[in-house]
Amino acid sequence: MTMIFSEPKLLRLAAREGRFAEPTAGHAPGFLQANLMIVPQAYAFDFLLFCQRNPKACPLIEVLEPGSVHPACAHDANIATDIPLYRLYRDGEFAGERKSVVDLWQPDFVSFLIGCSFSFEAAVAEAGIPLRHVQQGRNVAMYRTNIPCAPAGMFHGEMVVSMRPIKSSDVARVVEISGRFAVAHGVPVHVGNASEIGIVDLAKPDYGDPVAIEENEVPVFWACGVTPQWVAQKSRIPLCVTHAPGMMFVTDLKG
Amino acid sequence: MTMIFSEPKLLRLAAREGRFAEPTAGHAPGFLQANLMIVPQAYAFDFLLFCQRNPKACPLIEVLEPGSVHPACAHDANIATDIPLYRLYRDGEFAGERKSVVDLWQPDFVSFLIGCSFSFEAAVAEAGIPLRHVQQGRNVAMYRTNIPCAPAGMFHGEMVVSMRPIKSSDVARVVEISGRFAVAHGVPVHVGNASEIGIVDLAKPDYGDPVAIEENEVPVFWACGVTPQWVAQKSRIPLCVTHAPGMMFVTDLKG
Numbered sequence: 001m002t003m004i005f006s007e008p009k010l011l012r013l014a015a016r017e018g019r020f021a022e023p024t025a026g027h028a029p030g031f032l033q034a035n036l037m038i039v040p041q042a043y044a045f046d047f048l049l050f051c052q053r054n055p056k057a058c059p060l061i062e063v064l065e066p067g068s069v070h071p072a073c074a075h076d077a078n079i080a081t082d083i084p085l086y087r088l089y090r091d092g093e094f095a096g097e098r099k100s101v102v103d104l105w106q107p108d109f110v111s112f113l114i115g116c117s118f119s120f121e122a123a124v125a126e127a128g129i130p131l132r133h134v135q136q137g138r139n140v141a142m143y144r145t146n147i148p149c150a151p152a153g154m155f156h157g158e159m160v161v162s163m164r165p166i167k168s169s170d171v172a173r174v175v176e177i178s179g180r181f182a183v184a185h186g187v188p189v190h191v192g193n194a195s196e197i198g199i200v201d202l203a204k205p206d207y208g209d210p211v212a213i214e215e216n217e218v219p220v221f222w223a224c225g226v227t228p229q230w231v232a233q234k235s236r237i238p239l240c241v242t243h244a245p246g247m248m249f250v251t252d253l254k255g
Numbered sequence: 256m257t258m259i260f261s262e263p264k265l266l267r268l269a270a271r272e273g274r275f276a277e278p279t280a281g282h283a284p285g286f287l288q289a290n291l292m293i294v295p296q297a298y299a300f301d302f303l304l305f306c307q308r309n310p311k312a313c314p315l316i317e318v319l320e321p322g323s324v325h326p327a328c329a330h331d332a333n334i335a336t337d338i339p340l341y342r343l344y345r346d347g348e349f350a351g352e353r354k355s356v357v358d359l360w361q362p363d364f365v366s367f368l369i370g371c372s373f374s375f376e377a378a379v380a381e382a383g384i385p386l387r388h389v390q391q392g393r394n395v396a397m398y399r400t401n402i403p404c405a406p407a408g409m410f411h412g413e414m415v416v417s418m419r420p421i422k423s424s425d426v427a428r429v430v431e432i433s434g435r436f437a438v439a440h441g442v443p444v445h446v447g448n449a450s451e452i453g454i455v456d457l458a459k460p461d462y463g464d465p466v467a468i469e470e471n472e473v474p475v476f477w478a479c480g481v482t483p484q485w486v487a488q489k490s491r492i493p494l495c496v497t498h499a500p501g502m503m504f505v506t507d508l509k510g
Contacts (some may be wrong), residue, residue, distance in 0.1 A: 045300035049318055052303065063304055065408075153320075 018196025029122035034227025085244035094235035119184035146198030157234035284377035290480025301408025316364035340499035347491035374439035401453030
């Protein structure tokens with residue numbers, strides 16, 4: 001990795017000015033990072049209920065007032081510009097990526113900030129457990145699974161997970177450490193045996209970059225805040241705006 | 256207390272048939288009890304967001320589908336009949352109590368079940384710490400405070416708390432035990448010094464029955480699921496249906 005932002009605000013500014021459109025893992029260590037889901041207010045109750053019913057995949061950090069772009073969890077931030085890369089979904093179809101969504105903004109947009117597993121990575125690294133995707137400056141590997149989410153109104157579908165290869169001797173400690181970060185998905189949902197949760201080929205993630213699994217390592221899976229994107233597709237939600245997987249909103253909150 | 260229901264279902268049936276309209280503290284020990292808040296769907300997003308922003312006062316157990324009277328957390332239950340006593344609020348005014356709300360039911364009613372501190376009382380009693388209101392078969396004492404809730408949409412106001420007198424030597428243990436019940440309001444919000452949170456006279460609770468505080472005891476305060484009722488009044492919500500304070504919906508869930 002060429003340059004690490006230590007301050008959330010500097011990363012947000014770089015994203016705002018179009019100078020940074022990369023995965024945010026490894027940046028601003030110790031600060032909570034967040035997935036973004038924006039839906040028009042007509043679907044906001046259903047989506048808020050979806051989060052309430054699926055706290056592992058969708059631990060809420062903040063829900064902004066309808067129309068607002070200014071989250072309380074980040075000073076002087078703008079939710080429509082400060083994420084490195086956004087994704088657009090229309091009627092269940094992926095509809096492109098962009099560096100800003102200012103031009104698309106609607107007064108009825110409700111923004112949901114959802115915890116991200118990147119938030120516990122600094123604590124895991126401090127415990128002397130290396131994380132390969134951070135070391136290699138790549139995006140974390142993410143997979144669609146067969147784990148059903150609890151449906152809510154128009155939202156239904158399966159969980160997306162992130163995967164980190166962990167040494168067998170470190171698995172228990174990683175469980176303990178990540179368990180202290182409830183708002184960052186907490187403990188893993190699955191350890192080993194990827195095929196049991198419907199993952200056919202670990203070398204082909206549905207989002208992010210593949211990462212090698214070395215001998216003496218097992219794949220460890222955490223619920224992932226990309227779940228709403230996949231659920232929005234499966235549920236054919238007319239319109240939603242999200243972050244691009246791995247390119248998070250970095251808050252000023254300490255994890 | 257004359258008779259204790261050990262089975263949630265039997266208590267719900269007795270309430271349904273109008274045979275039981277008393278406080279539920281001490282009944283069905285070990286089972287989660289729930290506060291009820293019903294609002295028309297037009298206010299449901301705002302209220303769900305209020306719960307998300309105020310998890311100490313409003314820890315959600317379940318949100319029912321719009322119009323549904325059948326919660327998943329209680330077998331064969333009916334949310335419109337199975338609570339010992341209901342309260343009605345219109346435009347911020349208390350509008351009476353009744354044993355059933357079947358005749359008032361609207362297809363757009365959304366029911367919220369919110370954790371109740373009665374749920375940790377069995378564990379506290381098992382630890383050898385007596386709770387006076389349970390011993391005396393009275394309702395727990397509840398007070399409006401000056402502790403502001405985080406507002407959400409049309410909902411704003413202050414927290415309501417329940418109070419239990421606890422021996423000074425037992426306070427720490429009660430904190431530990433109640434802390435294990437996050438969905439039942441968790442640890443206390445205040446210990447001692449009632450006037451600091453705006454309570455003028457402990458002998459005059461705003462809801463429930465007064466209870467003596469003996470020598471060697473301090474009043475210990477927990478966030479209370481009656482908060483939505485007071486907030487609905489302060490916010491002049493056009494219509495909501497709730498349980499009568501202290502007369503809870505008893506679920507089949509183990510605490």
